[in-house]
Amino acid sequence: MVEVSHAIKFLLNGEEVILTDVAPDLTLLDWLRLERRLRGSKEGCAEGDCGACTVLVGRLMDDEIIYDSVTACIRFVGSLHGTHVVTIEHLRGENGALHPVQQAMVDHHGSQCGFCTPGFVMSLYGLWMRNPDPSRAAIEKALQGNLCRCTGYAPIIRAAQSMSSYGQPQGDPLLAERIAVRDKLRAMHDGRRVEIGEDDRKIIIPASLDDFAAVYEANPDARIVAGSTDVGLWVTKFMRAIGPVIFIGHLQELKRIAENDSEVRFYAGVSYSEAQPVIAANFPQLGELWDRIAGEQIRNMGTIGGNIANGSPIGDTPPPFIALGAKLHLRRGEHRGEIKLEDYFLAYGKQDRQPGEFVESVTIPLLPAGEKFATYKISKRREEDISALCGAFRVFVNDAGAVGMVRIAFGGMAATPKRAKAVEAALIGKPWTMDTIEAVTGQFAEDFSPISDMRASADYRMLAAQNLLKRFFLWTQERSERLAREVA
Amino acid sequence: MNKQSDISLATLHAPTRHDSGPKHVTGTAEYIDDMIEPVGTMHAYLGLSTKPHAEILGMNLDAVRSAPGVIGVLTAEDIPGENDVSPSHKHDEPIFAVGEVQFWGQPVFAVIAETREAARRAAQLAKIDYRDRPWIADVRAGQAAGGKLVTEPLKLERGEVDAALTSAPRRARGAVTIGGQDHFYLEGQIAFAVPGEDEDVTIHSSTQHPSEVQLMVAQVLGIRHNAVTVNVRRMGGGFGGKETQGNLFAAVAALAAKKWNRACKIRPDRDDDMQATGKRHDFVVDYDVGYDESGRILAVDAVYGARGGFSSDLTGPVTDRALFHADNAYWYPAVRVRSEPLYTNTVSNTAFRGFGGPQGMVACERWIEDIAYALGKDTLDIRKANFYGTDTDNVTPYHQVVEDNIVHRVVDELEASSDYQARRRAIIDFNKTSTVLKKGIALTPVKFGISFTATWYNQAGALVHVYKDGSIHLSHGGTEMGQGLYIKVAQVVADAFGVNLDTVKIMATSTGKVPNTSATAASSGSDLNGMAAWDACEQIKSRMLAHAAKLHDADEADCHWVTGGLNVGRKHIPFAELAASAYLNRVQLSAAGFYKTPKIHWDRATGRGHPFYYFAYGASVSEVTIDTLTGEYTVDRVDILHDVGKSLNPAVDMGQIEGGFIQGMGWLTTEELVWDDKGQLRTHAPSTYKIPLASDVPPIFNVRIAEWSVNREPTIGRSKAVGEPPFMLAISVVEALGMAVASMADYKKAPQLDTPVTPERVLMGVERMKTARGA
Structure with a gap:
């Protein structure tokens, strides 16, 4: 029988926090700003897309602490049990000076209006800790979740490229405190399930996977929340009630x-x-x-x-x-x-x-030997965007040069992720040639009748889907003409 | 008078860091939502319409009133003064809709509660009965419905247009659709009102125009301006979106604060902010251009239809400025351009960096492109063939003579430094053999007129105090939205007194310090406020100098301001010592400075005048690669040469150029506003509205300031305005994408890409080219 405790415990910067009354839909950002009056983290969008609220959350993984940058606006306080929350207020250099990441940002004119800046600093801090001398691609990847409307990013990229000349992670307070923090977090993971609140305000933090299975079977109406990247928006955007909630991100x-x-x-x-x-x-x-x-x-x-x-x-x-x-x-x-x-x-x-x-x-x-497989995502903005459509293609071409097996699946083309079975059927057994590809494009209309929305028109979706099959064919012929913009 | 002083700490013209930089990076820079609220602070939230145009049959707010934590609701009936925040003073913009709603997202009521969460939840509980009315979606729908306007149109005309068109050897006719843009300032609209004694109320507003907020709040409360104080320390971005759009929020907060005698804050969430506040106008421009076989334009006749939205707001001056930039940098021997500021059932569109100028220029570059492809020439050749002359061919469509033309030098230098010609040849070669990927390159110029076209706006005030310890307190009418205005004006003041920059304390902007200010807009912030502050400094300096001369029995001519203080003959008096001694001798150490821009005048009725004090110039070269299977693309390299006169602060100006370009690129590429068939904006959050990311910055991004440029006019430090002009440098991205698309038909057909040029528009352009090639 799993023991139960009734308190969520975590570290906020240098302080241990114990909460016994937490609403399941209380976000970390609201808690920081409204209850703790730590107002360095900003609300820009409340949907995890702009990064102005970025904080680090340290968690134990195989007995080591891993610090992840997360968006506090859609992270629930109930999911923080046993973690170390690090906000912009905790970032500090030696003797009260600016932290190297902060100094690099100031010297390179990386802030204009400054509202997004704490979030950028936290993302760059997370990057600097694991990679103080990042490539341009690594910087771009680390900043995909941070929007800036003033600077055009160029000075921020320059700041990131020079971070290491302002200081190295060795000796950083967060790393120096690591062992002490780890011990504190370890103590919080005491093998007990946490339960707080009643009915719709109930939070359950299972002690283990088996405990989760048992708890969920007993509470099938409860909402499972892992990363909260979707459910977070139910709260912040639609004000939906989500409780009772079982948080499982820590398992x-x-x-x-x-x-x-x-x-x-x-x-x-x-x-x-x-x-x-x-x-x-x-x-x-x-x-x-x-x-x-x-x-x-x-x-x-x-x-x-x-x-x-x-x-x-x-x-x-x-x-x-x-x-x-x-x-x-x-x-x-x-x-x-x-x-x-x-x-x-x-x-x-x-x-x-x-x-x-x-x-x-x-x-x-795993992909069997001899098969070819590729996936293509198309979105209005190349990165940090939701697919207008996403196509996955897999083919086996037999010794005779004919299609022995093919599986094609699309997102964004129907109400669910869906296979293109008519296209597949039209391809099977045919020679794997551009003529065949051209001949089956009409089959897409059998499989899909996509919608028009703010991401793309139905016509575009259909045409692009057909063209992605051509792209896949070209790629199998080692004629891979792709845009060369790389991510890290 | 433009010579600032002989003393130099190298503060002026130095790449000084943003004054708030250390506070930004530590999260200690305070925005309005970060201020610690007084006990009892209330929170307001707006109830928005869910119809694009409908009669309000009934409104049941009982459930709102009885929701947990609710203090009360506000509707039009609760307004003691006028239910109007129209910045055009046409009284066409109610705070709360009465009788009908005219766009989806229009405020209908506000709910006031103990917490923002409670107010936000309660606002959803309203029951409003509507009877649908016919609604007008966009420019074409507005034109089709008879062309109802929200404000007076403008016509600019010069020469015999009809005759010139008729006799022109060639014509380019068409229409270009130019999309709008959401500001997406990272800090949304917010206002915080604190009630005071009597009728007094203090508003902390995220506004570019404190004096207008003051006026609006006074008008709404039915009180005089002197009872309203508006404070702005900083905004988390403005870009024009807080020139008028903050008025309504400030008015609601003030209404509640006075009604319940408690402080009140209002902050919409991002979705409401994007649905309820105005954006950059989208335009459809119909054009008819006559030209000759060499590509010289002979006549232009164009109509600029703009989606005004339901009210006038700033649509009049925005559409005016579109016409003022219908020429960009080109000489039109005969021209007639007309605006159509159309009524539509969408949110009332407003100021946005460039203020109509970008739309005017996009249209202009479209017909340049049409001409080039029709003649089989490089667009750059057509541009050069049509540039304004320096001594002749230099009269604008509004009859102002271009006196400071440097576009030839800017373009020639950039063409050389970017290696444009060789790269263009290489791209044409690349496109011959590459089947899926195609490249394009384009060079486009910018000529942007500086000054408010509302002539009375071209004034500014400042207030400078010198304290007994020599420290200085600086206030002026401009607001800081990130653009670096505060640091630039502080540099002017430090330079004037010859003191270190840290001697100057930059104060929050307040209507109580400097009255009757103009919006911080039209790129004019440092031009106007820098001069006003300089004027204040000169007044104080002259008094201090006179005092020192008298005290030391010296001739004033023997007194000289130097670094750190004043030299009286051979004696050096440190600034702080001079301040202390001036005080003891009863010398006034405070002054109000003032400035008004000279030379400008404008007669809108005749379409003639000298509306701009000077022009700012620039040019850019963009290179792109498109994927002809999907329409996706990358911007691979951008080179910019931009004119800021003699820069007050090259670091700040560089930030405006880089940031302006990327924001402009976003407008023209991925930032797409989409309304659905029910009239609701569907792109109202960053999940659906896509501004550029760090990874959208071109991997090669060579940005240079034209260091040789000096403003011919005696502006502050001979600098030029920089806020808006770089935005339009991004037009080269569109033209480069156009070239890549046109390569599909061997550059024989003009690409005619509407904006924003999304991957979808590129792919559809590619398909058009394939059809043209086949035909």
């Missing part, structure tokens, strides 16, 4: 990644950032897509399980995962089952999941 068992010769299994709580090296190693064609999903803060928060479980038609991971033949592992209490990912999406906003059942992991088969 290390859900952050496992298992690799073998034939497949990779991501547990549902693995963040995009945590998955990135494994994705890059096993599915190199997914690497570029991965770096174009949201911004750094959101990739640090959002999880693979969440991107699937919320069933969005424009989630970026389902199309490639469907094309690769991914399987979902669902769990309800002690009962486990599996389902093909493509069968999971029933209709817009509706998934094949029973009450009390959750996505525990997803298994992605």
Whole structure:
């Protein structure tokens, strides 16, 4: 029987915080600004897109502290148990001087109106700690989640390129305090489940994965919140009630990644950032897509399980995962089952999941030898944008030069992530040539009738989808003409 | 008088850092939402309409009133003065809609509660019955519906246009659609009102125009201006979006503060901010241009339809300025341009960096492009063939003679330094063999007129105190929105007195310090306020000098201001000592400075005058690559040469040039405003409205200030205004994308890309070219 405590404990900068009364929808930003009157972190958008509220959250992972930049506006206080929250107010240099990152920003004229600046400083601080001499590409990637409207970014990039000449991470207070902080966080993880509040205001922080399974089975109406990159907006944008909530972002068992010769299994709580090296190693064609999903803060928060479980038609991971033949592992209490990912999406906003059942992991088969696979995302702005459409293509061309196997899946083309089965059927057995590709373009209309919205028109979606198949064909012919703008 | 002084601490013209830099990076710079609220502070939230045009049949706010934490609601009936915040004074912009709503997102009421959260939740509970009315979506719909206008149109005309068109060997006719733009200042609209004694109220407002907020609040409360004090320490970005759009929020906060005698703050969330406040006007420009075989323009006849929105706001002066820049840097032997400031059932559009000028220039560069492709020439050749002359061919469509033309030198230097010709040849070669990727390059110039076209706005005041310890207190009418105005004016003052910059304390802008200020807009901030502050300094200096001469029995001619103080004969008096001694001798150490721009005049009725004191120039070269399968593209390299006269602060000016260019590039590429078929704006948050990112900055971005340039007019330090002109440098991105698209049909057909040039527009352009090629 799991013991229960009734307090959320975490570190805020240098101080230990114990909260026994927390609303499930209380955001970190509101708490910092309104209750703690720490007003260095700003609200620019309240949806995790502008980065003005960026803070670092340190968490234990395999007994080490990892500091992630996150957007405080959509991070819930209830998800902070056992973490170290570091805000702009905690950033300090030696003897009260500016921190090296701050001094670099001042000297390079990196602020104009200054409203976005604390968020930029925190993102750059996170970068500097792990990479004080970043490449241009690394800087751009670290700043994907920070909007500046004044400077045109050029002076901020120059500041980032010179950070290390102002100081090295060795000796930084946050690193120097690391062991003491780790010990404090360790003590907070005392093996007990945390429960706070009643009914709709109830927060449950399970002690373990098994505890989560049991708690959710017993409370099937509860809302599961991992990274809160989607549910956060339900609160900040739509003022929806979300309680009772089970926070699972802290569960290390859900952050496992298992690799073998034939497949990779991501547990549902693995963040995009945590998955990135494994994705890059096993599915190199997914690497570029991965770096174009949201911004750094959101990739640090959002999880693979969440991107699937919320069933969005424009989630970026389902199309490639469907094309690769991914399987979902669902769990309800002690009962486990599996389902093909493509069968999971029933209709817009509706998934094949029973009450009390959750996505525990997803298994992605490695690409068999001889097959070709690629994914392309198209968005109005190249980075930190939601797909207008996203296409994933996988083909096996047999010795006769004909299509032996093909799987094509799209996001943004229908109410759910969806395979292009008519196109696939038209391709199978045909010679893998541009003539064949041209001949099957008409089949797209059998599979899809996309909508027009603020991201793209139906006509554009259809034409671009057809052209992406051509792009894939060209790529299999090693005629890979792509725009060369690289991300780190 | 433009010679500032003989003393130099190298403060003026030095690349001094932003005065708030250390506070920005530590999060200690205080914005209005960061101020610690007095006990009992209330929070207001707006209830917005959900129809583009409808009669209000009934409004049931009972559920709003009884929601938890609610103190009360405000509707039009609660306004003691006028229910109007129209900056044009046409009384066409109610705070709260009465009888009808005219756009989706129009404020209908406000709810006041103990917390912002409570107010925000309660605002959703209103039940409003509407009866739909026909509504006008955009420019073309407005024209089709009879062309109802929100304000008087303007016509500029010179020469025999019809005859010149008829006899022209060639014609370019067409229409260009130019999208609008949301300001996306990172700090949204906000106001915080604190009630005082009697009728008094103090407003902390995120506004570029404190005196106008003062006027509006007084008008709404039915009190005199002297009861209202408006303070602005800094804004988290403005860009024109806080020139008039803060009025309504300030008025609501003030209404509540006086009604309940408690402080009140109002801050809409980003979505409401984007739906309820005005944006850059989108335009459709219909044009008919006559030209000859060499590409020389002979006559221009164009109509500039603009989406005004439901009220006039600043649409009149914005559309005027579009016409003032219909020529960009080009001489039109005959010209007739007309504005159509159209009524539409959308939010009332407003000021935005460039103020109509960018739209005027985009249209102008479109017909330059049409001419070039029709003749099979490089667009740059057509541009050069049409530049204003220096001694002849130098009269604008508004009959002002261009006296300071440096566009030839700017363009020639940039053409050489960017290696334009060789790169263009290489790109044409590249495009011959590359099947999927295509490249383009373009050089476009900017000539931008400096001065408010409302002549009376070209004035400013400042207030300078010197204290007994020699420290200096500086106030002026300009506001700081990040552009570096405060530091520039402080540099002027430090330079004037010969003291270190840290001797000058920059005070928040307040209507109580400097009255009747103009908006910090039209790029005029340092031109006007710098001069006003300098005037104040000179008054104090002359008194101090007279005092010192008398005290030391010296001739005033033997007294000289030097670094750190005053030399009286051979004796050096440190500034602080001089201040102390002046005080003891009853010398006034405070002065109000004033400045008004000379030479300018404008007669709108005849379309003639000298509306601009001078012009700022610049040019840019952009190189792009497009993907003809998807329409995606990258901006690979940008070179800029820009004229700021003799820069007051090269670091600040560089920030304006780089930042202005990127903001302009966003306007023209990824920033797309989309309304749905029900009249609701669907791009009202950063998730759907995409401003540039760090990764959109061109990997090669060579930005230079034309260091040889000196303003011919005696402006402060011979500098030039810099806020707006660089914005329009981004037009070269559109033209470069156009060249890449046109490569699909061997450059034989003009690309005619409307803006913003999204990936979708590029791909559809590519498809048009394929069709043209096939035909």
